[in-house]
Amino acid sequence: MHHSYSLNHLKHLESEAIFVLRETAAQFENPAILFSGGKDSIVVVHLARKAFWPARMPFPLVHIDTGHNFEETIAFRDLMVEEIGARLIVGLVQDSIDAGRVIEESGVNASRNLLQTTTLLDTLEKHEFDSAVGGARRDEEKARAKERFFSHRDEFGQWDPKNQRPELWNLFNGRKASGEHFRVFPLSNWTEMDVWQYIRHEELKIPDIYFAHEREVVERNGVLLAVTEFLEVQASETVEQRLVRFRTVGDATCTGAIESGAGTLEAVISEVSAARMTERGTRTDDKRSETAMEDRKVEGYF
Amino acid sequence: MSQENEYFDMDLLRFTTAGSVDDGKSTLIGRLMFDTKTIFEDQLEAIEKSSRRRGDDNINLALLTDGLRAEREQGITIDVAYRYFATPKRKFIIADTPGHIQYTRNMVTGASTANLAILLVDARKGIIEQTCRHAFIATLLRIQHIVLCINKMDLVDYSEEVYERIVEDFKEFASRLDIADISFIPVSALCGDNVVEKSAKMPWYHGPALLYHLEHVYIGPDANHVDARLPVQWVIRPHSHEHHDFRGYAGRIAGGVFKPGDEVVVLPSGFTSKVKGIHTMDGDLDEAFYPMSVALTLEDEIDISRGDMIAKPHNLPHTGQDIDLMLCWFSEKQSLRQKGRYILRHTTREMKCLVREIYYKIDVNTLHKIDEGEVAIGLNDIGRVSLRTSRPLFYDTYRRNRVTGSVVLIDEFTNETVAAGMIR
Numbered sequence: 001m002h003h004s005y006s007l008n009h010l011k012h013l014e015s016e017a018i019f020v021l022r023e024t025a026a027q028f029e030n031p032a033i034l035f036s037g038g039k040d041s042i043v044v045v046h047l048a049r050k051a052f053w054p055a056r057m058p059f060p061l062v063h064i065d066t067g068h069n070f071e072e073t074i075a076f077r078d079l080m081v082e083e084i085g086a087r088l089i090v091g092l093v094q095d096s097i098d099a100g101r102v103i104e105e106s107g108v109n110a111s112r113n114l115l116q117t118t119t120l121l122d123t124l125e126k127h128e129f130d131s132a133v134g135g136a137r138r139d140e141e142k143a144r145a146k147e148r149f150f151s152h153r154d155e156f157g158q159w160d161p162k163n164q165r166p167e168l169w170n171l172f173n174g175r176k177a178s179g180e181h182f183r184v185f186p187l188s189n190w191t192e193m194d195v196w197q198y199i200r201h202e203e204l205k206i207p208d209i210y211f212a213h214e215r216e217v218v219e220r221n222g223v224l225l226a227v228t229e230f231l232e233v234q235a236s237e238t239v240e241q242r243l244v245r246f247r248t249v250g251d252a253t254c255t256g257a258i259e260s261g262a263g264t265l266e267a268v269i270s271e272v273s274a275a276r277m278t279e280r281g282t283r284t285d286d287k288r289s290e291t292a293m294e295d296r297k298v299e300g301y302f
Numbered sequence: 303m304s305q306e307n308e309y310f311d312m313d314l315l316r317f318t319t320a321g322s323v324d325d326g327k328s329t330l331i332g333r334l335m336f337d338t339k340t341i342f343e344d345q346l347e348a349i350e351k352s353s354r355r356r357g358d359d360n361i362n363l364a365l366l367t368d369g370l371r372a373e374r375e376q377g378i379t380i381d382v383a384y385r386y387f388a389t390p391k392r393k394f395i396i397a398d399t400p401g402h403i404q405y406t407r408n409m410v411t412g413a414s415t416a417n418l419a420i421l422l423v424d425a426r427k428g429i430i431e432q433t434c435r436h437a438f439i440a441t442l443l444r445i446q447h448i449v450l451c452i453n454k455m456d457l458v459d460y461s462e463e464v465y466e467r468i469v470e471d472f473k474e475f476a477s478r479l480d481i482a483d484i485s486f487i488p489v490s491a492l493c494g495d496n497v498v499e500k501s502a503k504m505p506w507y508h509g510p511a512l513l514y515h516l517e518h519v520y521i522g523p524d525a526n527h528v529d530a531r532l533p534v535q536w537v538i539r540p541h542s543h544e545h546h547d548f549r550g551y552a553g554r555i556a557g558g559v560f561k562p563g564d565e566v567v568v569l570p571s572g573f574t575s576k577v578k579g580i581h582t583m584d585g586d587l588d589e590a591f592y593p594m595s596v597a598l599t600l601e602d603e604i605d606i607s608r609g610d611m612i613a614k615p616h617n618l619p620h621t622g623q624d625i626d627l628m629l630c631w632f633s634e635k636q637s638l639r640q641k642g643r644y645i646l647r648h649t650t651r652e653m654k655c656l657v658r659e660i661y662y663k664i665d666v667n668t669l670h671k672i673d674e675g676e677v678a679i680g681l682n683d684i685g686r687v688s689l690r691t692s693r694p695l696f697y698d699t700y701r702r703n704r705v706t707g708s709v710v711l712i713d714e715f716t717n718e719t720v721a722a723g724m725i726r
Contacts, residue, residue: 005527005559005591009314009393018595019554022535026608026650051595053583054548055540138384146381164381165719166407166632168414170554171647171710175717189395191386197309 010198014047017186019170020149021051021133024184025058027150027174028131031184032089032124034302035061037073038249039206040135040187042080043195046204047186048133049084059133060087064120066112067094068230068252076207091123108232109220111253117301121157124181131174131182134302139191143294149188155179157300183302192247196272200265212245212263223256247272312388315521318397318416318445320409320436325422326453330491331385331398334513337498340387382412391517401432406666406682407632409436410722413443414708417521420449420512425458425488429471431667437472437479438666442628442684442724444704446482446524449515455504456490462506478669483519487512525592526703530558530566531619532612533649533706538597550581550597551606556649556705557698558614559591560598567618568604569611569696575602592705609651611696611706619696619706624658625689627700627709627723631679636713638679638687638721645712646691649705654692654714661686687723700724 007015021044024031033048035041048057063077081088093112096102101122102115124132138145148164150172165173174182187195199206216227218237225231227239230253244257245268262268319327334340385396397412399405413419419440423433433450440448450472458464465488476484487496488507495501496511510518538550560566564577578599580587590596598612606612613619631638639657646655662673663685679685700707711721 004522005525006313006522007594008310009312010310012314012593015554015593015595019535022552022595023650026536050583051552052536052538053581053597054542054545054550055538139386145383145385161381166411166710166722167719168411168710168722169704169708171708173647173710173712173717173719175645175712177717189384189386191388191393193309193388194393201310 013190013194017047018051020186021048023172024131024133030129031059031131032062032129033059033133035063037077037207039195042204042206043198044135060089062089062123064091064116066116066251068112070209070252072207072209073249091119093119113251113254117299121300131184133184135187136185137187137190147185149185150174151183153181159298193272196269209246212243212260214241215244217242217257225256226252228252312393314393316395316416317418318412319420320399320401325424326491327422333491333494333497335387338387338389382408389517409439410630413439413445416445417524418447419445420451423452423468425452425454425464428468434475435666441479441481447519448481449485452488453491455488456493460503485515526557527591528558529617530560530614531556531706534606534608534610535650550599552597554595555590555592557592557703559589561589565615566612567615568606573604574615575600575604619698621694621696623691623694626726627687629687629721629723630684631681631721633720634681645714646709648695648709655689658690659688697725699726
């Protein structure tokens with residue numbers, strides 16, 4: 001009998017992610033999955049279901065809600081939570097603002113993106129989560145290229161990029177002192193294309209805003225921003241109706257759309273494979289400085 | 303549909319590149335990523351901008367991989383950077399590590415998951431200490447395929463003689479190492495010769511270009527498909543009406559093949575049973591092998607928990623508490639202590655261990671053993687050590703199986719990972 005005993009690369013990545021998720025359940029007392037409603041966190045949840053099937057996944061979902069959402073994402077989130085019978089915990093940035101924990105940015109490019117960090121850390125602390133699983137990938141951004149699968153955070157929730165634990169083979173060290181926690185990234189080795197191909201292969205549902213639709217937008221610093229109640233349109237800017245879709249799903253004030261006619265998963269995949277810009281190229285939050293992502297991560301960002 | 307099929311035919315090759323600032327490593331990686339259309343316009347714009355600000359003449363491709371603020375400020379790679387690119391044949395994961403001796407621990411980390419190592423040699427300088435060190439680390443970590451890229455051929459007039467001399471020098475050195483597969487490729491990363499396309503400037507070279515080699519090198523036999531091993535990671539007990547009696551032993555197959563009906567033995571209890579089924583959410587499987595993550599059910603009810611090992615009765619792992627290993631030390635805050643106590647992590651288990659003896663350390667440049675007087679193993683040192691574990695370990699030699707033959711040591715007070723070990 002001819003036999004190759006080899007796995008294709010997506011099966012390999014799937015198996016690795018399942019291994020990481022099972023390690024998370026085993027090494028931590030109270031883990032949670034950070035769920036944004038975006039495609040990466042949808043894939044993480046799907047993998048977590050696979051890892052513990054036929055039992056339920058031992059993780060609640062935590063959504064840090066800036067209040068500046070695309071409606072479609074929230075509707076999708078609620079439907080998915082109901083379908084898989086997960087427990088959902090929502091941390092509201094508005095609560096952090098009301099409690100005086102953070103001060104809202106002002107000005108044209110005001111965004112609640114940075115404020116999320118405080119709400120995230122407060123939510124983890126309130127529910128005593130000792131690890132939070134996220135969908136970040138190393139191919140997304142240069143600071144993320146240096147992330148570990150098990151990423152240690154000190155008692156202030158901070159990441160120390162120069163003092164990370166070496167990770168060899170598949171031996172993950174999740175030991176920590178009290179008050180410290182971990183971020184876990186099962187999709188570390190996935191690329192944007194891997195995520196899309198996996199979504200197609202597994203026939204996963206994703207929010208409609210990933211597909212082409214007509215929407216009112218303004219162009220600002222080369223990024224197309226959706227006109228929502230949260231965006232202050234400047235006098236110099238013109239609101240236009242365009243056929244767009246989103247490559248990432250985040251806070252509505254800093255996530256840009258791209259012009260696209262891709263209405264199906266197949267079309268999106270063709271578009272991604274021909275893309276000449278990284279997906280985070282549409283994020284204004286990364287454009288604030290060369291090390292914007294590293295600086296936010298150090299403070300405890302996703 | 304065909305697009306999906308092609309994507310699903312791709313397999314995965316992990317390789318490591320070690321090198322220092324001026325040997326052209328970043329240029330080589332940049333070239334591979336450029337020519338496979340992996341570098342995006344906004345990334346290119348961003349590094350063009352930073353290069354200009356730094357006063358570099360050319361686009362400094364190192365800025366692509368050196369992402370951390372400190373790395374960009376100091377112009378060096380500090381950490382392992384993981385990079386990804388794909389061709390229609392394969393997906394590649396590059397573990398890009400700095401080459402200087404003070405980063406030995408990063409090289410070891412990057413090498414631990416690699417199938418192949420690219421060693422870069424400057425054609426003008428030939429085999430130097432660093433080449434030997436990298437080759438030694440690659441073989442120590444059991445990377446089966448080594449590609450020696452003789453770079454900067456454009457600066458030696460694409461001379462066959464220079465190339466042949468370097469190949470001979472390396473072969474002589476490599477005879478002291480146990481390398482399964484070595485290839486030699488003359489390249490110019492800067493000019494693109496023999497990187498993605500075969501160069502017309504070296505008609506005397508009859509081998510493939512680097513990318514072709516990376517796409518076609520056969521990595522199938524690297525994994526162990528002989529010794530069946532499943533370290534139990536988690537016991538799945540749904541307690542649901544539908545799956546009332548389901549008790550699945552979940553884990554990633556570390557070696558060999560499991561099939562329903564196979565006779566198995568569970569360590570440490572020694573109880574035997576048969577595989578009832580191999581389960582995944584996508585349906586039951588006829589067989590499971592490395593590196594699949596599955597859940598096994600057994601015919602008999604046996605008490606099994608995380609850390610136990612499922613194997614086959616006629617092919618058991620070694621069992622013992624005295625472990626002989628090669629250790630690479632990672633901590634800058636402390637050295638390995640004689641009689642020191644550490645936490646040892648092996649497969650899905652954790653236990654205490656005691657350092658019984660430090661036999662020698664290795665001069666990683668000359669491969670000489672240093673065993674005179676009191677041998678201290680500190681940051682970046684590699685040495686041979688014997689440990690006593692608090693409970694019996696179920697292991698294979700690292701040579702035979704990377705998963706069941708590797709350990710890390712953790713400081714019990716600071717929780718930092720202080721060393722990595724390969725069992726002999």
